[in-house]
Amino acid sequence: MEAKSYTPWIIKYRPKKISDYIDQDEAKTILLTWIKSWERGTPTKKSALMYGPPGVGKTSLVEAIAGEFGYEIVETNASDFRRKDDIERRIKPAATKTTLSGKRRIILIDEVDGLSGTADKGGIESLFELVSITRHPIIMTANNPFHPDLRILRDVSVMIELKKMHQRDVVKVLKGICENEKVLCEDEALKIIHSKNEGDLRSSINDLQSIAESFGRVTVDLANQLVYYRDREINPFDTLRTIFTSKYSWQSKQAISHSQVDPDTLIEWLSENIPLQLSEPEDVYLAFQALSRADIYKGMMKKTQNYDFLAYVIDMIGPGISLSRKKTKFKWIKYEYPKRIKLMGETKKARELLNSASQKIAKKMHCSSSTAKSEFIPALRAMYRTNKSEAEKIMRSLMLEDNEIKIILGSSTGEKESSGEAMDPKQQKESQKGSEEVQRKRKTSKK
Incomplete structure (x- = not known):
């Protein structure tokens, strides 16, 4: 074997162009189509979210495409820039300004699933805003893109899945490396390395280099003794x-x-x-x-x-x-x-506004939030249908904001008003009853 090189093989053999990138044909097609839409100036979405298990080549695919199309990569890790201020200070300038040379760039943000919507002080919302104003393609990567906090990023991104690599493709890559490094390797040993790394090409290459540089060969016995199964998260x-x-x-x-x-x-x-x-x-x-x-x-x-x-x-x-x-x-x-999780994510803002309104009503009426939600809010809705101005006065006196009032009234009220539909006598009776109940509770509260 030739003199040892201390360059990590995962860096040395990273694909330089798309033709060097093995497997993931569907992901390559989607990403190429999206990049070409940027070339034409007509991207349907300004960001892409690449997801899949660790080590399947998400970052490598971006680098291969950037190399082939002549893009400069501005790479960051979301775990290093978790807060809104960090993103606006470090990433926003790169996404919204052009280079002095006029060279195009890709903004690559790794591990966005490491962000938390509650703990990271607006990091996800800031990325969402960044996507709307960027002048360059933004590519985000994640192992698990289905966390509820990431829903707003999924909605504005082209979703690109990279699957676990097949054994034949991993073995082909490992065998090619062995030939280039002039290392004796057994095919069965390479299959063992793949199996114990569960399709993680990056870890497989690291294990291959560790065995080859230590022993000058890669055999079945060495692979069984030195390569361990890794605990991995499953999507x-x-x-x-x-x-x-x-x-x-x-x-x-x-x-x-x-x-x-x-x-x-x-x-x-x-x-x-x-x-x-x-x-x-x-x-x-x-x-x-x-x-x-x-x-x-x-x-x-x-x-x-x-x-x-x-x-x-x-x-x-x-x-x-x-x-x-x-x-x-x-x-x-x-x-x-x-569908339930998706619906909960979509209605989260509405539920937060409804809870906020309930708390304000409860404070004024000296009752619990649940009572405000189950009794007072339905009564306000009923009153609005029969006496709009009085209902609005009451809601203003409760210090409710415009968006909270809209949530309380719901969409059905506006639809009925616009369509000119009249309520039947039974509905009018229920509405009148609700209106009288609110007024009675108001008088009691004042006393």
């Missing part, structure tokens, strides 16, 4: 697929323990996708029966604060679902994001 799609295909209890439990989503969220994913994956009615019945039992145990755990029940929850959503597939033949399907 929700792979978690579901593992649960539905597991033949043994330990397989589905292991998938849950390594999943990127918690058991509560996983229940929502399973509820949405059981009817898609299981086609036989008996299998669907058994799966939902296991899921309902998991929900019961979850409720008992929260009510009693006895977290021993968590083991039963995992048994139901893991082995319980896996063993319910008795007649259905497994087929590859596209799993759907839970």
Whole structure:
């Protein structure tokens, strides 16, 4: 073997152009189409969000495309610039200004799933605003892009998934490196390295270099002795697929323990996708029966604060679902994001405004927020339909802001007014009753 090089092989053999990049054909096509839309000046979305397991080549693909199209890369890690002030000071100038040479640039932001909407003081919102004003392509990467906090970034980005690499492709890359480095390697040893790294090319190359530079060869015995299985997080799609295909209890439990989503969220994913994956009615019945039992145990755990029940929850959503597939033949399907979680994310702002209004009403009326929400707000809505000016006066006296008033009144009021629909006598009677109730409570409060 030639003299040892201390350059990391993961850097030395990083693809310089797209043709050097192996596998991920679908991701390459989507990203190339998007970059070409920037070249024409007509991008449908100004940012792309690339996601997939660690080590599949998200950053390498961006660098290969940048090299081929002549883009300069401004690379940052979201974990280093977590706050709004950091992003506006460091990233915003690069995204909104051109270079002195006129060279085009790509803004690459790694690990955006490391940001927290609550702890990082506006970091996600600042990135969202940055996307709307950028003059250059913004590419973000994430291992898990499905956290609720990242919804606003998903909505404005082209979503590009990179999957785990196939064994043949990883072995091909590792074998090419061995040939270039003039290192004797056994094909079975390379397969072991791939298997223990679960498709993570970066870790596979690092392990290959470690063995080759230490022993001058890569054999089956050395790979078995020196390469260890790594604990990895599994995205929700792979978690579901593992649960539905597991033949043994330990397989589905292991998938849950390594999943990127918690058991509560996983229940929502399973509820949405059981009817898609299981086609036989008996299998669907058994799966939902296991899921309902998991929900019961979850409720008992929260009510009693006895977290021993968590083991039963995992048994139901893991082995319980896996063993319910008795007649259905497994087929590859596209799993759907839970509609309930999506809806909760979309209505979060409205719920926050409604809670804010309820708290203001409760303070003025000397009642609980739940009472304000269940009694006073419906009465205000009813009053607005019969006596708009009086209802507005009351809401202003409660110190409610315009956006809170809009949430209280809802969209149905505006729709009925614009369409000119009249309320039937029963509705008018209910509205009048609600109006009288609000006025009575107001008088009581003043006394």
